[in-house]
Amino acid sequence: MESSLTLPIGTTLDRFIMRGQEEFPGATGELSQLLRDLALAAKVVHREVNRAGLAGITGAFGAQNIQGEEQMKLDVAANIRFIRALAKGGEVCAVISEEEENMILTGNHHAKYVVAIDPLDGSSNIDIDGPIGTIFSVYRRLSSPGSEPTREDLLQPGRKQVIAGYILYGSSTMLVYTAGKGVHGFTYEQSLGEFFLSHPMASLPADGKIYSCNEGVSNTFPAKVNEYLSLCKERGYSSRYFGALVADFHRSLLVGGVYLYPATAKAPKGKLRLMLECNALAMIAEQSGGKASDGTQNILDIQPLDFHQRVPFYIGSKKMVDEIESMHRS
Numbered sequence: 001m002e003s004s005l006t007l008p009i010g011t012t013l014d015r016f017i018m019r020g021q022e023e024f025p026g027a028t029g030e031l032s033q034l035l036r037d038l039a040l041a042a043k044v045v046h047r048e049v050n051r052a053g054l055a056g057i058t059g060a061f062g063a064q065n066i067q068g069e070e071q072m073k074l075d076v077a078a079n080i081r082f083i084r085a086l087a088k089g090g091e092v093c094a095v096i097s098e099e100e101e102n103m104i105l106t107g108n109h110h111a112k113y114v115v116a117i118d119p120l121d122g123s124s125n126i127d128i129d130g131p132i133g134t135i136f137s138v139y140r141r142l143s144s145p146g147s148e149p150t151r152e153d154l155l156q157p158g159r160k161q162v163i164a165g166y167i168l169y170g171s172s173t174m175l176v177y178t179a180g181k182g183v184h185g186f187t188y189e190q191s192l193g194e195f196f197l198s199h200p201m202a203s204l205p206a207d208g209k210i211y212s213c214n215e216g217v218s219n220t221f222p223a224k225v226n227e228y229l230s231l232c233k234e235r236g237y238s239s240r241y242f243g244a245l246v247a248d249f250h251r252s253l254l255v256g257g258v259y260l261y262p263a264t265a266k267a268p269k270g271k272l273r274l275m276l277e278c279n280a281l282a283m284i285a286e287q288s289g290g291k292a293s294d295g296t297q298n299i300l301d302i303q304p305l306d307f308h309q310r311v312p313f314y315i316g317s318k319k320m321v322d323e324i325e326s327m328h329r330s
């Protein structure tokens, strides 16, 4: 048996992307470069997350985002890092971000791609050293390269994503993405400064025994959702909730389960943003055997009308999401 001292070092994200590119004759390498730009920004944010307490970047920034939510210093720092990386990389002509009201034009009018990003999700975990994440979606623009990008370039259903992914800053930092051919996870090796392939062709279990939601506000959930939660309890399922979507979803990806954020009294349309949080995870779920729904339809089929549009969100093991949908129908 091979000693752990001599195990091969593994496949870096860069090498994996290059191999993937070779499968598409005629590929120009722009998407590969875009992914590398995101990975570079992820490394910088990883560093900032890890020393946040020392570098004085925990706590509130002192301003609110356009939804009136308090911005944390790390929210603002991550937003700058990712947008700068995408603008400098040159492959993206426009970006929308949870932290920005309007579309940001990068100045690269000749670029073919647009990006929707939540630079730092689960902000309330920053100051307690809990897991947080970055969520991103890449689309091919609809307008002609060379012209000024339009709102419609971004307002595309999740089905049109060419790449979707997330970065989880947890007990280790992981980058998970799909380009439509399965889902692959990479773990960050800090001392080498590289993401290494650790979860090739991840498969989200078809069924699970964990449900994940903010039960503290369940008295304002729709009755059908509470019926489902009662069923989970009758079956002896476990409840787990980080309060950070990426971390809660990542658990489902690895061991199965369902995450629920229905409409509540405080968030009558749901809390999570279709374009900035839900679509990317929905594509990853589908590509790994899972499913995402708003209770009545597949998240990926919803035509967005607004960059910051919210939806009720159910995601995870297919059987569990199907059951939630059928309870909504009944």
Ligand code: AHM
Binding pocket: 069, 098, 118, 120, 121, 122, 123, 124, 213, 214, 243, 244, 245, 246, 248, 271
């Ligand atoms: P944020 O984008 O302001 O961080 O909010 C999104 C987060 C999700 O990551 C998480 O699942 C959810 O909000 C938690 O909300 P709540 O505190 O209402 O349970």
Ligand code: MG
Binding pocket: 098, 118, 120, 121, 122, 277
């Ligand atoms: Mg968010």
